[in-house]
Amino acid sequence: MTSTPALPTSPTAAAAPSSLVLRSKESLTPDIVRLTLTRPDGDPAPLPDWRPGAHVDLHLADGLIRPYSLCSDPADRRRWQVAVAREADGGRGGSAYVHDELEPGDVVAVHGPxxxxxxxxxxxxxxxxxxxxxxxxxxxxxxxxxxxxxxQLVYGGRSLAAMAFRAELLAVYGDARVRLVPQDTQGLPDLDALLGTPRPDTLVYCCGPEGLLRAAERRCASWPRGTLRTERFTPPAPGPPLADAAFEVELARTGTTLTVPPGSSVLETVEQAGVDVLFSCREGTCGTCETAVLDGTVDHRDALLTPDERAAHDTMLICVSRAAAACHRLVLDL
Structure with missing residues (x-):
């Protein structure tokens, strides 16, 4: 994700996940299902408030925790909906579990939004x-x-049959606002035409496969800074190897100092020390483990923070980022 995140909250402050009931599981395409989650029967409490762009973490079998974007109406506090695509290569197991094992009536632990x-x-x-x-x-x-x-929405997919929500989008907004671009008949969206000329007072929101995100980033390079907002479901391809020296992290709330060795993340190190932290992707994309940095300089390796946020060095994703080469100690709000 590349956007303007909310102020970080320390993973150690995490409340227990909510126990929600899967009320329905609807096939939107051969490879995408929509899950509807509600409070258990008899629990009248509304679900937490959320705004467009939010995600929740679903706790699945065998310790799997996976983030999914909320795609229902934020005004409906009775239910949350997410849509899950089956990953063609099996992914890391989350999508296969949702598609093959999760059934209506199951109780699902959910963190967020x-x-x-x-x-x-x-x-x-x-x-x-x-x-x-x-x-x-x-x-x-x-x-x-x-x-x-x-x-305007430009929505690309492998084929019309593979594009979830296409009928709903056209029914609600019409083809003047919604442009469907199935690759098998129309090819890829024409990003040169869409993004070739900067448009004032316009924000561009982009979410999809890495190829689409990188293409949008290249074409928006001449647009005003902050115009393009992207969200990644998977980390970008790794760049050149970075320094991986040991460094210290001081946990400000307890005064504990830990050493993060080469090859280990801050998240792994604090977990091994018995600190209860929230995490999900372990890849620097979801933001679940974002932690406030009270002192030190960070070597940011995530796919979430904006350039300005990285330059401030006041927050980091502890699953992937480390202390900068010239910094031997980070002080974290843990």
């Missing part, structure tokens, strides 16, 4: 979606429509 991909106010929006990347944009479209903003 969290929002590192918020919809900021703007007169105009261009929304770019690829495949399952449509999910965080659905509630954004409704919000943009309610605000009276001018907006």
């Amino acid at each position: 969290r929002n590192h991909f918020p919809l900021d106010p703007a007169p105009r929006y261009l929304f770019l979606a690829g495949g399952i990347g449509i999910t965080p944009l659905l509630s954004m479209l409704a919000e943009a429509e309610r605000s009276g903003a001018d907006w």
Whole structure:
């Protein structure tokens, strides 16, 4: 994700996950299911408030924790909905479990919501979606429509049959606002035409496969800084090897100092010391483990923080980021 995240909250402050019931599991395409989650029967408490772009972490079998974007109506406090695509190569097991094992009536532990991909106010929006990347944009479209903003959605997929929510989008907004681009008949979206000329007062929100995100980043390089907001479901390809020296982390709340050895992450080190932390992807994409940095300089290795946030060195994703080469100690709000 690349956006303006909410202020970080320390993973150690995590409350226990909510126990929600899977009320329905609906096939939207051959490879995508929509899950509807509610409080257990007899529990009248509304679900926590959330805004477009938020995600929740589902605790699945065998310790799997996976983030999924909320794609329902934020005003509906009775239910949450997420859509899950089956990963073609099996992924890390989360999507296979959802598709093959999870059934209506099952109780699911859920953390969140969290929002590192918020919809900021703007007169105009261009929304770019690829495949399952449509999910965080659905509630954004409704919000943009309610605000009276001018907006357009360009939604690409392998084929029309593989594109979830296509009928709903056209029924609600029509083809003047929604452009479907199935690759098997139309090829890839024409990003040169869409992004070739910077447009004032326009924010671009993009979510989908890495190829789409990188192409959008290249074409938005000449746009005003902060125009493009992206969310990644998987980490980008690794760059050149970085320094991996040992360093210390001081846990400010207890005064404990730990050594993070080469080859280990801050998250792994604090876990081994018995510190209860929240995490999900362990890849620097979801933001669940974001932690405030009270002192020190960070070697940021995530796919979430903006350049300005990285330059501030006041927050880090402890699952992947480390102390910078010239910094031998980080002080964390843990």
